[in-house]
Amino acid sequence: MSTPAPVDTHGLTGLVRRTLLPGGLRVVTEQMAGVRSASIGVWVNVGSADEDDVLHGCSHFLEHLLFKGTARRSALDISVALDEVGGEFNAFTAKELTCFHARVLDDDLPLAVDVLGDMLTGSLIESVDVEAERDVILDEIAMHDDDPDDVVHDLFAELAWGAGTALGRGIAGTEESISALTRDQVERFYRTHYRPATTVVAVAGNVEHDAVVELVARAFEGYGTGGEEAPVSRLHTGADVAVRGGLATVERPFEQVNLVLGAEGLRRDHPDRFALGALTTALGGGTSSRLFQEVRERRGLAYSVYSFSSHHADSGLVGIGLGCLPQRLDASLEVVREELAKVVEGGLTEEELRRGRGQLRGGLVLGLEDSGSRMSRLGKSELVHEAYLPVEEVLTRIETVTTEDVARVARDVLSNPEILAVVGPAAR
DSSP, X not given: OOOOEEEEOOTTSXXXXXXXXXXXXXXXXXXXXXXXXXXXXXXXXXXXXXXXXXXXXXXXXXXXXXXXXXXXOBHHHXXXXXXXXXXXXXXXXXXXXXXXXXXXXXXXXXXXXXXXHHHHHHBOOOHHHHHHHHHXXXXXXXXXXXXXXXXXXXXXXXXXXXXXXXXXXXXXXOHHHHHHOOHHHHHHHHHHHOOGGGEEEEEEESOOHHHHHHHHHHHTTTTTTTSOOSOOOOSOOXXXXXXXXXXXXXXXXXXXXXXXXXXXXXXXXXXXXXXXXXHHHHHHSSTTSHHIIIIIIITOOOSEEEEEEEEOSSOEEEEEEEEEOGGGHHHHHHHHHHHHHHHHHHOOOHHHHHHHHHHHHHHHHHHXXXXXHHHHHHHHIIIIISSOOOHHHHHHHXXXXXXXXXXXXXXXXHTSOOEEEEEETTOO
């Protein structure tokens, strides 16, 4: 077992420490003063981007099944264990990772570690549970298809990266792919991808690092045994997910038209990501943003308008989302395109940049008051970036973004070919 080493001892965060266990399982903790909670997340380096067409939706299917029981606990036992101590317990699947997380009183952390360790190391994945959960996931897909915001963002990703690519496919799968998945396929996916070297256990709160390491080592003993010995090969490579422009529409009987207008953005490790963050925040990150003021306040074209950027290992997107009445679609698009053209031509004002930087800084620091947010930051940093960037350094990078930086990024990113996804009644 490696010696835990301090990573960050600055004022805004507690002591962050990291230990590499035999086999490659990483344990990172942050000790927070003045709290009585502890948050734990088990972050696995596998998601929908690691699937092919045959296994589409397998990561999300498996996430559900790991709650269905082990040799030591039934599905009810797993639920009761955290409920009876007032804990919060859930999981989610993303394109490039899966996370199982819990928040409990500090005294109950050993229980949370044991339950999560049991789930990840000893799930039975029985045929009866596969069939029962298959119907649940099909219902979830149907519910997803009834949400216009979900539909338009899936359409945007599919248009940008391609329906058959790792990043272009939806996370939950399709009715066809989920109906065809077998118990053996899901179990093999589990044994292949859920391994120590692909997993991070992150804990934040009123915790002591060495004690957490002992708990994790005990709970995850035998984790990954019997799996594939060959390294897990990720399907998302830059060549496979080149971003393309274009228009895609889906007609649905919704009251509103929902659209996402965007372009190729930046990868998650790109040095300009902080400037892009300031740019998107100033464009559509709050009620004082340029798009909110122009689209909603001055013209009353849409109730909701916002900007976003997504960053992945091999690609990224930036976009504007809004929902409006069908008769206001053309006018809304015209205004958004005009504002984007202005930013490409002239960048942001000093005042807009100041507000954008302030929103980014405030959101980051306020989030540090919650042990769950700190745990998420630890887990993502270790799993995705394989390094912990101190909060003070992040704040410095945000604060040093200049209007020249933003203007350059706006020209580089917003001049990329346009991607437009539209969902709603009589969508064009």
